[in-house]
Amino acid sequence: MGVQIESTVKDPERIRERRKQIVRASVELFIEKGFHKTTTREIAKASGLSNGALYEYVKSKEDILYLVCQHIHQEIHERLADSLSSHETALERLRHAMTSFLSVIRDMEDEVLLIYQESKSLPPHHLHDVLQNEQVITDVFVQLLQDGLEDKSLELTEETIPLVAHDIIVLGQMWAFRRWAIRDMDFSEFVRQQINMILRTEPDHSSILRT
């Protein structure tokens, strides 16, 4: 899955190991200074590798960005998937998933922001793959909405599902990319409101529209 990154090194175990070091160091650096202002020398040093060794595990600086994005998406997806519950109704499962998702976002604020700000620097080939990963995460919610359509615990039409799923993602990621505006808000309050925006489950608030 994903685009293969070439390496001069043969031992796959070592590749995994070293790339983990590289990614760990790079995430931190990219968050701190941005992709462009981070030098490969800094990455090498922070990874505990020599300048040359870095390039045995990666073919270009852009490859590193790709690995970073991939890693972040993977972690988000994993944590989201792990938290999927087995509640009776899709509605309950959806609510639970949204809560989990938001909590992941909060834990990975910086990483989410990183993808928003730097993925544009990926070569088209890799960008496409990263966007696909973003879609994979979105599809978790597509599935839950679909379930809700089937077990009738949610009322919506088939055609609206894709956009609603994206809305869910975006209203969650907001915590990361709008934190400058929301920082003083209580996180659990944020969760409550965003879930309500999607589901309108609160009594008397099925719409902000006065009936």
Add this chain to the structure above:
Amino acid sequence: MGVQIESTVKDPERIRERRKQIVRASVELFIEKGFHKTTTREIAKASGLSNGALYEYVKSKEDILYLVCQHIHQEIHERLADSLSSHETALERLRHAMTSFLSVIRDMEDEVLLIYQESKSLPPHHLHDVLQNEQVITDVFVQLLQDGLEDKSLELTEETIPLVAHDIIVLGQMWAFRRWAIRDMDFSEFVRQQINMILRTEPDHSSILRT
């Protein structure tokens, strides 16, 4: 309003003139290649200025980015403000404003995306100002929601207003920064669904929650 940018040139009229050229050229270049991959030489040439002249109207490349962001926000804000209607109820005015806002977003897709992707490269001082401008636009909706609270055409609580306003902005800007996922969607359909997500005005859809 905004941060003052220094210039060695005296005549303010000329400054305005030249900076307009610079911004026009830069917006296009930044959209096409990104801020970092655009060189000041390219900007100078596309602006019809010499390398040296460029630096008489701007003190650094980052200044240009700032001017660009400011210009984009200004145009968005202007167009949004201009379209504010004088309908009877706040609800009607809000719906109208959202429609207008979405239409502005569509017209300025690339520019909106630009701000999302490049504003991080601004020095803190300028970044702060740009975020403030984003807030100014958000405040248009804050005001409308407030109005709705007062004339009771909307049902919501005071505390939720800020976040709802941000939700409106973000669900609109999505058209720009998620277009890779939404591209095949009809724009008017997008508008309809996003407004419904906020307002739940469609009959039988006051919530996706089955009652």
Add this chain to the structure above:
Amino acid sequence: MGVQIESTVKDPERIRERRKQIVRASVELFIEKGFHKTTTREIAKASGLSNGALYEYVKSKEDILYLVCQHIHQEIHERLADSLSSHETALERLRHAMTSFLSVIRDMEDEVLLIYQESKSLPPHHLHDVLQNEQVITDVFVQLLQDGLEDKSLELTEETIPLVAHDIIVLGQMWAFRRWAIRDMDFSEFVRQQINMILRTEPDHSSILRT
């Protein structure tokens, strides 16, 4: 004539000036250490330019090699052309030209060797042009041989002319690229023998073949 090399600088006079500096410095360095072992920094310094300035007059290191080869060929050609005499017969003119050519080769030993050894590093586009220049020089002798055919001062057939011309060139350039083997030979003796190899004008030596 020749392939145009791009420059960021506008003033053509200055371009000519600076490139002359670059070529002068590079010829010397390339002769001394070879193209690959000469660094652009060395070239810049020896040219009296900064690292950056160098690249305003040239787009790559290979461009410099091209300029160098072109310059050498130009000088050889010029000196050869300047020395063309107006003797009565083509035979006399040819003999005179060979003598001049050999004297140019001697003066430019190192430069001739340089082209032999480094032109292979040129990009195809430029290599082709350099070879063409080599042909232009060869054509001087092609013309003289043709003249000899016409005024009947030389006895040869039309078809052999091209190769004989190349033989002349190569038997001359030998002084440069075989000097390790010929060094202890007197130059004027070399000239005499090589001219004789081509023309067999010496009494009793119209051929090394005993009659």
Add this chain to the structure above:
Amino acid sequence: MGVQIESTVKDPERIRERRKQIVRASVELFIEKGFHKTTTREIAKASGLSNGALYEYVKSKEDILYLVCQHIHQEIHERLADSLSSHETALERLRHAMTSFLSVIRDMEDEVLLIYQESKSLPPHHLHDVLQNEQVITDVFVQLLQDGLEDKSLELTEETIPLVAHDIIVLGQMWAFRRWAIRDMDFSEFVRQQINMILRTEPDHSSILRT
């Protein structure tokens, strides 16, 4: 004969074996990309050796170039020596040898060119040895000319012999290093003309000089 190249390996048989692999691979690579643009990694891989093993049979990249040049010279010399005939007169033997030599050159065009273009990258010590090998080949013709002097089948003077021998070599190698200019010529025609240039054996053409 030749300069000894050090090796960490004891078994001389194995050294010979491995170096043969190295040379075979390198000749091909050097012809294709040139000495400087060929990496030792490529050589190792093409030789079927590991990066490290390569350096057990050779002490530096330059050593490899030396082995390559030596190998080429050896093959040329061998083939030339093998083809030496036992005709009655030195003239006949010389003509035969020139024909053979030219045929070797044609078969080894690329290799001959390689020596012309890359031998300059040898350290002085090795370069000297390579030039000596070139002289050894030249000496084959020196000997034949000497024989011709003695058996009087050739008419020339002692002092001219060395240069004539070099002329023979160079007029033959031309096929390799001037092929860009001669490519459309028939090889046998080339042979005929070059031999004639040296020997002037064709009736009525003992000289291009009209008598």
Add this chain to the structure above:
DNA sequence: GATGAATGAGACTTCATTCAT
């Protein structure tokens, strides 16, 4: 003897910014 990962100096080139004219 062999392997292949690691090293690290150094190469070419770019580009924001300055400053003499």
Add this chain to the structure above:
DNA sequence: AATGAATGAAGTCTCATTCAT
């Protein structure tokens, strides 16, 4: 005010060679 040539620091990447295993 304008020009555009010059600066030089800094960046990415390569590769001959070494050495622990």
